[in-house]
Amino acid sequence: MGSMSQETKLPFVDFSKEGDKLNPESPEWVSLRAQVRLALEDFGCFEARFDGVPMDLRNTMMGSLQELFDLPLEMKLRNVSRKPFHGYVGQYPQVPLFESMGIDDADLHEKVDELANSLWPQGHPTFSKTIRSYSEKLLKLDQIIRRMILESLGVEKYLEEHLNSTNYLLRVMKYKGPHTPETKLGLNAHTDKNIVTILYQNQVEGLEIQTKDGEWISFKPSPESFIVMIGDSLYAWANARLHSPNHRIMMSGNETRYSAGLFSIPKAGYIIKAPDELVDEEHPLLFKPFDHVQFLGFYYTEEGQRAESALKAYCGV
Numbered sequence: 009m010g011s012m013s014q015e016t017k018l019p020f021v022d023f024s025k026e027g028d029k030l031n032p033e034s035p036e037w038v039s040l041r042a043q044v045r046l047a048l049e050d051f052g053c054f055e056a057r058f059d060g061v062p063m064d065l066r067n068t069m070m071g072s073l074q075e076l077f078d079l080p081l082e083m084k085l086r087n088v089s090r091k092p093f094h095g096y097v098g099q100y101p102q103v104p105l106f107e108s109m110g111i112d113d114a115d116l117h118e119k120v121d122e123l124a125n126s127l128w129p130q131g132h133p134t135f136s137k138t139i140r141s142y143s144e145k146l147l148k149l150d151q152i153i154r155r156m157i158l159e160s161l162g163v164e165k166y167l168e169e170h171l172n173s174t175n176y177l178l179r180v181m182k183y184k185g186p187h188t189p190e191t192k193l194g195l196n197a198h199t200d201k202n203i204v205t206i207l208y209q210n211q212v213e214g215l216e217i218q219t220k221d222g223e224w225i226s227f228k229p230s231p232e233s234f235i236v237m238i239g240d241s242l243y244a245w246a247n248a249r250l251h252s253p254n255h256r257i258m259m260s261g262n263e264t265r266y267s268a269g270l271f272s273i274p275k276a277g278y279i280i281k282a283p284d285e286l287v288d289e290e291h292p293l294l295f296k297p298f299d300h301v302q303f304l305g306f307y308y309t310e311e312g313q314r315a316e317s318a319l320k321a322y323c324g325v
């Protein structure tokens with residue numbers, strides 16, 4: 009559905025710290041916050057510059073991904089998780105180019121070491137340190153953005169509860185180049201189901217994001233940039249004040265694309281419910297309160313996969 013756009017570009021927000029930008033009292037913060045709000049209303053997504061993750065760490069991180077995916081399959085299969093799509097995923101006939109692994113609580117020492125030890129019997133301190141340090145540094149950006157969102161919606165009194173209601177999953181992805189003249193599907197179009205996703209990738213193109221009008225915008229990777237995207241859980245919590253965009257991966261050529269997504273995800277048992285302040289006559293409540301993990305369970309059923317919007321099918325009012 010929709011055509012490919014040559015002109016439309018993703019909004020761009022610059023969080024690099026010159027001056028006082030990241031001080032919530034400053035006028036720069038207020039202006040950045042307005043840009044974030046507008047981008048998320050219109051696109052549910054933007055390109056971000058953020059210097060909280062140093063360049064050499066980004067490069068090391070991309071190297072670690074390659075090393076990880078180069079492991080034999082039987083080792084990668086040791087990456088298991090109780091939650092669907094949180095452990096090793098790959099070898100799917102529908103998306104043969106795609107492989108992914110996940111680390112729940114990637115900012116926590118034990119969780120990262122646990123994975124490293126299961127893959128490398130001697131452990132792998134540099135790998136663990138890279139993953140942890142990348143996640144710790146990037147989650148600052150997740151928190152800045154969520155603070156800006158809550159402030160711009162006038163519901164910052166819920167900030168602490170909101171930030172405490174999530175964990176971080178780091179999911180890493182590999183997409184082989186198709187080695188064919190045609191472009192091939194790398195990952196099906198979907199909306200993310202979580203709160204906020206922050207993507208980083210190597211210099212191989214493939215990410216496409218759909219506008220509200222149905223146009224597909226392809227993202228031109230830059231080593232400087234992250235992609236920030238809203239997931240369905242935040243869309244529901246904000247009672248649809250922000251957009252949650254469809255996106256997909258389309259691969260061409262011979263090169264391998266590596267990407268890393270930091271996902272803030274509501275904890276199991278936490279009930280996602282739009283604050284009363286965001287519900288009024290003009291904005292009736294659109295989604296019944298729900299638990300993210302149960303929603304995810306539904307999403308991976310046949311019915312959930314078939315639905316045009318799994319969120320609406322699951323808890324639409």
Ligand SMILES: O=C(O)CCC(=O)C(=O)O
Nearest residue numbers: 181200207215257267269
């Ligand atoms: O590989 C990417 O950049 C995006 C992957 C993605 O959309 C996802 O994991 O939800």
Ligand SMILES: [Fe+2]
Nearest residue numbers: 198199200255
């Ligand atoms: Fe996604």
